[in-house]
Amino acid sequence: FFSPQVLLLACAEDLECVPGFQQKVFYIEKPFEFTEDQLVLNLKFDDCKGNNKLNFEVSNPDFTVELDGNLVALKNVSEVGRALFVHARSEHAEDMAEIFILEANEKRGALKEILKLEGNLGIPRQKRAILATPILIPENQRPPFPRLVGKVIRSEGTEGVKFRLSGKGVDQDPKGIFRINEMNGDVSVTRTLDREAIANYELEVEVVDMNGKIIDGPVRLDILVIDQNDNRPMFKEGPYIGHVMEGSATGTTVMRMAAFDADDASTDNALLRYNILKQTPTKPSPNMFYIDPEKGDIVTVVSPALLDRETMESPKYELVIEAKDMGGMDVGLTGTATATILIDDKNDHAPEFTKKEFQATVKEGVTGVIVNLTVGDRDDPATGAWRATYSIINGNPGQSFEIHANPQTNEGMLSVVKPLDYEISAFHTLLIKVENEDPLIPDIAYGPSSTATVQITVEDVNEGPVFHPNPMTVTKQENIPVGSVVLTVNATDPDTLQHQTIRYSVYKDPAGWLEINPTNGTVGTTAVLDRESPFVHNNVYTALFLAIDSGNPPATGTGTLHITLEDVNDNVPSLYPTLAKVCDDAKDLRVVVLGASDKDLHPNTDPFKFELSKQSGPEKLWRINRLNNTHAQVVLLQNLKKANYNIPISVTDSGKPPLTNTTELRLQVCTCKKSKMDCSATDALHISLTLILLSLLSLFCKSF
Secondary structure (H helix, E strand, O other), rough: OOOEEEOOOOOOOOOOOOEHHHHHHEEOOOOOOOOOOOOEEEEEEEOOOOOOOEEEEOOOEEEEEEEOOEEEEEEEEEOOOOEEEEEEEEEOOOOEEEEEEEOHHHHHHOOHHHHHHHHOOOOOOOOOOOOOEEEEEEEOOOOOEEEOOOOOOEHHHHHOOEEEEEEOOEEEEEOOOOEEOOOOOOEEEOOOOOOOOOOEEEEEEEEEEOOOOOEEEEEEEEEEEEEOOOOOOOOOOEEEEEEEEOOOOOOOOEEOOOOOOOOOOOOOOHOEEEEEEEEEEOOOOOOOEOOOOOOOOOEEEEOOOOOHHHHHOOOEEEEEEEOOOOOHHHHOOOEEEEEEEEEEEEOOOOOOOOEEEEEEEOOOOOEEEEEEEEEEEOOOOOOOOOOOOEEEOOOOOOOOEEEEEEOOOOOEEEEEEEOOOOOOOOEHHHHHHHEOOOOOOOOOOOOHHHHEEEEEEEEOOOOOEOOOOEEEEEEEEOOOOOOOOOOOOOOEOOOOOOOOOOOEOOOOOOOOOEEEEOOOOEEEEOOOOOOOOOOOOOEEEEEEEEEEEOOOOEEEEEEEEEEEOOOOOOOOEEOOOOEEEEEEEOOOOOOEEEEOOOOOOOOOOOEEEEEEOOOOOOOOEEEEEOOOOOEEEEOOOOOOOOEEEEEEEEEEEEOOOOOEEEEEEEEEEEEEEEEEOOOOOOOOOOOOOOHHHHHHHHHHOOOO
């Protein structure tokens, strides 16, 4: 139903003349370009009265309609949009014709699908006073500006009225991009447009009278920015690193490369195609990989045998990937990125010892690493397919040996963890097995080279004598006679095959109380043992002794002796305080609270017995009252004259036999006036009566 250029969908031949366009809707196939002076189609307008003063207006300024109705292009035009509108006006009639421009592939659609285009353009079919068809403007246009880009038509004429344009790009930011000729409706652009910044503008057109009153509108005017191929494809998500397991099947997907093009995704300007420009290294094949030109998927194209990590020059390949727009055509813009592909290792090689038998020598009594077992493994050192684990599978019943892998060298470090004894065994034979952290692949197994023997020779060392037991403990009373035997120490030489003799000596004796027989080890006292000595802690005195063998050089062992000292009542109790003061007119005659202490232990301490020695003179002046097991109180029986008095007081502990100590309490009787105590006549210091009374009260309270 297409003619060479025109598809007639609405045509009617009336028997009577109908004013207006004889055909109102046209569909034409879009050419690659409308050339200057090219006839597009012929429009037939008839007002049935001779077409006097006939005038045509076209919505696109790049086209015109001549008086004979021929629609022609004024210049070469490649983008015109989806429709053109032609308004015709004569002295007696006016009408509107619409020309819809179809893509080439739209010819193959059904007629009803083509007819839908009219509705999809959003253009009402009813008669309108303002005709504002969409305007298409290519981005990146060069000066001069302003440039005429479209036209708004008013069917009722433009006399006495003005066009007014508003919206984003006119009176809203970005302002001043578009403007309209108030008198004839010509729309102009004032600067270069960038589709990637703003792809379309939605403006409004109104018709107002000379006073600014709206007559028609507003009507929406869409301005669409036509994309130009001004953006190169870009790879934004790098770095691009892919992994593929060695031995993978041909066609295995490694990774996907995806580029971005800021141009219009609905056009070829953003239609990308991918290609591999370069592969490094080029061995074992210069074409190890292929990239899907449309999807960007990189896949392997060599056989699994060539994808062998251990035989490759390098397990890392770098591919220079090109993305080209315009569907890959030569005119397309390009962008490149590097894809790094790592050939991952799988455990297809078992570790092997570099020799079947290793030798080691170790001195008895020494711990630590004694030998490093070397292995080889062709797998990737950065993976568990290379890292080794070692185990002792025979010859270690006492768990004297351990083996661990050196994480840097992968060697097996064999260590002695329990000291070896030459006298028990001078030789040891171990069987060691090596495996990988990761399991081997199914068709690979550990062979004989994954086990090795280690022969260990133990060297004899002159070991120091050992005390039995160590430490040694004994309990003794303090104050035992000098020369008393404390105990006899016992030390033996572990070197049973050398038949050596042992001699003894004192190593540390803090108080200098002890001696030892160098031959038989008998420990005796050289001084009195004193439990109250500062060298005794928690009733225990500690000394160290040496046992020295006759080897060359001699070896030494150390023994510790703890002597627990039992207490003896050898310390007299002491009395405190030894000075007291009282006012000569005091009403409270309780002078002082006395306390007693003893360095000995219970039961050689309290309860203490407090007594006054015999008082001279006819009258008794004071007495002593027991308060508790450790305290007593001295009380005056009458007020005394200002003077110094010495009161002999004896205190006796509870030991058997008990020990008694007599101490003189110096009592100063002072004059007290206005809360001040004057003891000058008694060689006493001036102190506050209040303070002495508070001290007496505090001591009395503490006794309870």
